Amino acid sequence: MQRFSELLDRLSYEPRRNAKLALLTQYFGTTPDPERGLALAALTDGLDFRHAKPAMLRGLIAERTDPELFALSYDFVGDLSETIALMWPANRGVNAPPPLLSDVVVGLRSAGKSEVPGLIAGWLDTLDETGRWALLKLVTGGMRVGVSARLAKTAVAGLGPLDTDRIEEAWHGLDPPYEALFAWAEGRAPAPLSSDPAPFRPPMLARPIEPETFAELDPAHFAAEWKWDGIRVQAVAGRDESGTFRRRLFSRSGEDISEAFPDLVEQIDFEGSIDGELLVVRAGRVQSFNELQQRLNRKSVTKALLKSHPVAIRAYDLLSSDGRDLRELAFEARRGELESFVERLSLPAIGLSPLIGFRDWDELAAARANPAGHIEAGDAEAVEGVMVKRRDAPYVPGRPKGLWFKWKRDPYLVDAVLLYAQRGHGKRSSFYSDYTFGVWRDEELVPVGKAYFGFTDEELFEIDRFVRNNTTNRFGPVREVAHTKVTGLVLEVAFEGIARSTRHKSGLAMRFPRVHRLRWDKKPEDADRIELLEALVPGNVKA
């Protein structure tokens, strides 16, 4: 627990991906089984035990501290677990060594509800501040140290010559404490035999394309599809050795999201692996991303929501079928398999994502500019561009060069005024690189979004200089920047869409906003008005 807590402590402050990776790999390489495997499970959300509730922890600290001192401390620190970790009285009479992570996991799994407070108090007595903080994070189920499951697996792969994608494929057949995985990663044992009949397969991703690149590409070698504005999923099912049927829905990163989409998963009656886009489809028509968002990031889902926001998949690839791995086949051959597979299924929730016929790049450009000319108008609203795929390309995990391209529709643009700037992290910690910007509503600038990329290094330098020279107020790491009608910086902000939100004062939230251009030539009074953005909210009829 002590080493694990030191790791969590370092990770929680470290902003750099590569440094997090180095810290994780060092930990995995120097920590014995089963401790490292349980740490991996903790970081990938794979530990299963009775979580402690804040009320119980409050009770523990109330027995040990003066209530007024606790109130003053909590007020200062602002976080319950951290306040408890810091205030917990050092119990100098305790001789017991601090628990191992495995002691904690096993202890919590086997404890009855009434035993949990005593167990946790006993461990807190033996740990230092960092150890207590880590334990409380672990037992309350909120790690949040900025490590994705993918990053943790990449760190394990870093122990030897293994590729992260191979770990991803084997992952769902493995269990904590992952001893077979570590032995494989360290080259001490062969790949663990995966008996998982419904594994996740790391997806093939597209690279963005610049229009001028098309001159080098022969249109006859490529197929094109619509790029849907949903989320990428894999619907997988199969039978294990005992004949039990397993089915799962995975997100693009390999997270099992089956529980959030029971309406879809219960329809899966095939053995195979479909790669496609998850969308809300009402009466056969694809809905906007905003509608889909109602269904995302939920552990469970209400009946009302299932009814009001039914989901379906637009399938665009087939990775396996009846036990055959199809990924070595060319796109064209897989497409043929996919078409007959989906037709055989004839499931309402799984439809084919259509190909776009085109003879040359100009025709494809025309289709991209006007999807409604090719598909139903409702569906066309959920299209955010086109995908271009090489007909002879196998299915290669990751983002290989020259095989798949995404050609997104042109973004929306708005001229907004810089309101607040915040310093970035890591390499950018001396730069004001996170920007809150706003547009006019009547005589007032209201915040509509935040952007922290899109600019060049040179532009970052210019904005940083502007922020430092035009600061009107400071709030911790945030500076308020001059923004009157005549003084201020106008940013041309590009974004992919806009929806209602309570997060900003304006009631709007942009998707994927980024700084497109600096408009030194404009004054804040020339910036856009909120009405322009209001008109872009789906469902709002333009007056």
Place this chain on the structure above:
Amino acid sequence: MQQNLILTDAGLYCSAGDFFIDPVRPVERALITHGHADHARAGHGSVLASSETLKIMAVRYGAGFAGTTQAIAPGERLSVAGVGVSFHPAGHVLGSCQIRLDFGGFVAVVSGDYKRQPDPTCAPFELVPCDLFVTEATFGLPVFRHPPATGEIGKLTASLGLFGDKTHLVGAYALGKAQRLIAHLRESGYNRPVYLHGALEPLCALYEAEGVAFGPLEPVGGRGKELAGEIVLCPPGQLTDRWARRFGDPVTALASGWMRVRARARQRGAELPLIISDHADWDDLCRTVVETGAEDIWVTHGAEDALVHWCRSRGLNARPLNLAGYEDGGDGETVGIV
């Protein structure tokens, strides 16, 4: 006898002796506990302080920082208009002292800032029994328990081992913290040169002249990326300033007692927070209050409420003394730096 000490706008005033202790604006007669800028200001008529504190003030403000100065040795007894005055090491920074005032048998001690953790760069805290103890309370909340400095130094050297291709830029106050860090680094066996931001050089030189050995120190000067894998010390405000860009993508560490609280550490942009403080932590504040034997406790600058509450719950007469003008454990360098 307590009415001999009065709180004024300029700071704590001793009416019987007609002098101020650590006044925050120019006065006729000042007794100064230590050289941090919020306690030691320029422009007083006369200053009584330890010889080290006088030298520190001269480095910071120039030789003419006061009309006249007088050095007092630790434990030396003087009479100022009938008040017995002596200075006793506070263990805070080089030359830092508590000031003991004897009003014909009633003894008051004004702590200034103090700590009880080991520090190779200054004389250790001396416990002075008294009737009235005026204590600081910078870290006067029970969430502040400073770990041993050796473990914190270990975090820094471990990070150098793992990220040997990065400059390790450590923010530390120019007086006390920077020197203590270097000394602890040397204790840990680190013997490479330590590189200094220009603002840290004069006081490091003064410490060396006063007999504190630091091993090889080098000015950063015009160097930048070539200091990959080296330790560079700078004032905390420089960590997020344009100056830091010369090092590319450094690991930024910050040495301060505030690093105990995560939100504080994040707000200051620390990637490697080192909990190393010049001040007494909660346990040491409580312990010291008890050990002085004082029945009256005045709690100044910091989190007064919690320590006053704790003292009262122990049956002591405690009251908060809201002195204006002192900063939260900084060194005057925090002004204007967010």
